[in-house]
Amino acid sequence: MNTAGKALLAAGVATAVAVVRRRRRTPQDQSADRWLAVTVYRSPEEVQSSLPDDLARWRDQVELRIQPATGDKGTELRVKPTGEVPAHELRLALRRAKAVLEAGEVVRADTAPTHPGPMGKVLQLVTNRAGGGGRL
Amino acid sequence: MKALCWEGINDVRVQDVPDPQLLNDQDMILKVRLSTVCGSDLHLLTGHIPFMQAGDVIGHEFMGEVVEVGAGVTRHRPGDRVVVCSFIVCGRCWYCRNELYSLCDNTNTNPAITQHLWGADPGGIFGYSHAMGGFRGSHAEYVRVPFADHTAIPIPEAVDDMSALFASDSVPTGWMGADLGGVKQGDVVAVWGCGAVGQMAARAAQLLGAERVLVIDRFDYRLRQAESAFGVETINYAETSVGEALLEATGGRGPDVCIEAVGCEAHSTGPQYVYDQVKSKLKLEMDRPIAVREAIYNCRKGGSVFVLGVFTGLVDKFPLGALMNKGLTVRGAQQHGQRYIPMLLDRIASGELVTSHLATHVMPLSEGARGYELFKKKEDDCVRSVFRL
Numbered sequence: 259m260n261t262a263g264k265a266l267l268a269a270g271v272a273t274a275v276a277v278v279r280r281r282r283r284t285p286q287d288q289s290a291d292r293w294l295a296v297t298v299y300r301s302p303e304e305v306q307s308s309l310p311d312d313l314a315r316w317r318d319q320v321e322l323r324i325q326p327a328t329g330d331k332g333t334e335l336r337v338k339p340t341g342e343v344p345a346h347e348l349r350l351a352l353r354r355a356k357a358v359l360e361a362g363e364v365v366r367a368d369t370a371p372t373h374p375g376p377m378g379k380v381l382q383l384v385t386n387r388a389g390g391g392g393r394l
Numbered sequence: 395m396k397a398l399c400w401e402g403i404n405d406v407r408v409q410d411v412p413d414p415q416l417l418n419d420q421d422m423i424l425k426v427r428l429s430t431v432c433g434s435d436l437h438l439l440t441g442h443i444p445f446m447q448a449g450d451v452i453g454h455e456f457m458g459e460v461v462e463v464g465a466g467v468t469r470h471r472p473g474d475r476v477v478v479c480s481f482i483v484c485g486r487c488w489y490c491r492n493e494l495y496s497l498c499d500n501t502n503t504n505p506a507i508t509q510h511l512w513g514a515d516p517g518g519i520f521g522y523s524h525a526m527g528g529f530r531g532s533h534a535e536y537v538r539v540p541f542a543d544h545t546a547i548p549i550p551e552a553v554d555d556m557s558a559l560f561a562s563d564s565v566p567t568g569w570m571g572a573d574l575g576g577v578k579q580g581d582v583v584a585v586w587g588c589g590a591v592g593q594m595a596a597r598a599a600q601l602l603g604a605e606r607v608l609v610i611d612r613f614d615y616r617l618r619q620a621e622s623a624f625g626v627e628t629i630n631y632a633e634t635s636v637g638e639a640l641l642e643a644t645g646g647r648g649p650d651v652c653i654e655a656v657g658c659e660a661h662s663t664g665p666q667y668v669y670d671q672v673k674s675k676l677k678l679e680m681d682r683p684i685a686v687r688e689a690i691y692n693c694r695k696g697g698s699v700f701v702l703g704v705f706t707g708l709v710d711k712f713p714l715g716a717l718m719n720k721g722l723t724v725r726g727a728q729q730h731g732q733r734y735i736p737m738l739l740d741r742i743a744s745g746e747l748v749t750s751h752l753a754t755h756v757m758p759l760s761e762g763a764r765g766y767e768l769f770k771k772k773e774d775d776c777v778r779s780v781f782r783l
Binding site for chain 1: 399402411412414415417418419420445446447448449450466482484485486487488491499500501503504505506507509510513514515518524527528529530538540541
């Protein structure tokens with residue numbers, strides 16, 4: 259296997275391990291009290307008055323907090339699930355809300371290559387979930 | 395349309411791919427006129443950056459003509475001639491508003507990958523892997539430009555296509571190294587790497603007031619080109635001890651500012667290079683930071699080191715002791731192009747910044763594979779292959 263293949267395989271294994279570990283956790287382990295947050299470079303009033311649909315649709319299932327960020331960095335937009343809302347969906351919603359509030363729209367990825375190859379297909383599995391993964 | 399695609403390790407081919415479409419209101423479609431290879435593309439070719447799919451269109455340094463704009467584009471219209479920054483930026487997040495454009499919060503469509511790797515995600519780049527957004531690259535007849543009002547910059551009439559091309563990436567990257575490296579009047583500046591970015595960093599240092607600028611490389615033809623174009627001093631590290639030459643040039647102090655324009659696959663001579671090669675082959679080290687180590691070691695006490703070369707992960711034998719005990723400032727960044735490009739185009743128009751000599755090999759896109767081969771192997775005195783579409 260070439261260098262790229264090994265690295266991609268390692269990345270895939272790491273992602274799979276992370277997913278399995280996440281699934282094995284009990285709800286108590288998942289730090290249910292933990293807030294997921296993004297900072298939006300808009301005033302709290304603007305964020306409050308025009309909360310994008312991506313986030314607004316979860317309104318009944320999350321606790322939402324909007325507060326000024328330190329150092330004139332905008333507004334901290336925080337959510338904490340009160341019901342069964344996957345963290346993946348909330349991260350995605352927060353990122354999309356931030357993009358809409360700041361840039362007016364969520365940039366779309368270009369169409370995928372027509373023949374990604376075996377390693378490319380593995381990578382697609384990773385990127386298909388990348389919008390709602392990561393560190394928030 | 396025709397496009398140059400990554401098909402596997404060291405395998406790029408011209409393929410037929412679907413024409414790009416407007417996917418967002420703030421998109422535009424550009425007919426590419428010129429697109430150039432970049433040293434950082436070689437990390438994709440070699441598989442050093444493993445987030446590619448067969449069929450991905452590569453290329454991120456380009457200019458062309460606007461052919462279609464989305465409803466949300468206000469600054470460009472069909473027929474405009476523009477240079478496009480390699481980084482896609484929204485222009486309105488905190489990072490963009492603070493001119494840290496390559497850190498844009500809203501343009502990487504796959505943020506999780508780099509958030510896990512680096513702790514946070516930088517902005518998206520054209521043709522530079524799915525870790526950086528998975529956007530199609532510019533070695534193609536047409537390319538979609540997201541957030542076009544902020545990502546693309548109009549070219550003044552006085553600037554020809556070839557000169558403008560390098561304002562997409564090489565020139566602003568080099569300028570940023572000198573600017574954020576803190577070059578001041580009277581400084582001595584050393585630049586590791588004499589490719590397009592290194593040469594532009596050297597010229598920027600001169601224009602920002604450096605009294606002496608020394609460029610370091612192992613290819614005489616590149617050193618001769620920089621000497622001829624800008625009158626800089628040169629050091630061929632294959633023939634001369636860099637440390638001794640820099641001490642001699644600076645009265646024993648070391649350079650005030652050291653700019654690294656080499657990146658993660660650096661070459662060297664001697665046991666250090668063998669050591670890094672072995673470590674990287676055994677996967678015990680991701681990047682070879684040879685030029686960074688040398689820059690930190692040779693920088694004067696209290697000086698500044700700027701890392702312009704692309705790095706991907708972890709390095710070994712990082713000289714933290716030298717950094718700390720010499721009181722150095724070390725900084726790095728991907729290019730904050732939009733901060734500099736309009737000013738740089740004006741400097742190109744005025745003649746004080748020359749760029750077109752970098753295009754040593756101009757060819758049609760159909761010869762794209764040959765262009766990369768020449769560039770990668772440094773054959774025929776190649777500094778940059780440029781594809782004309």
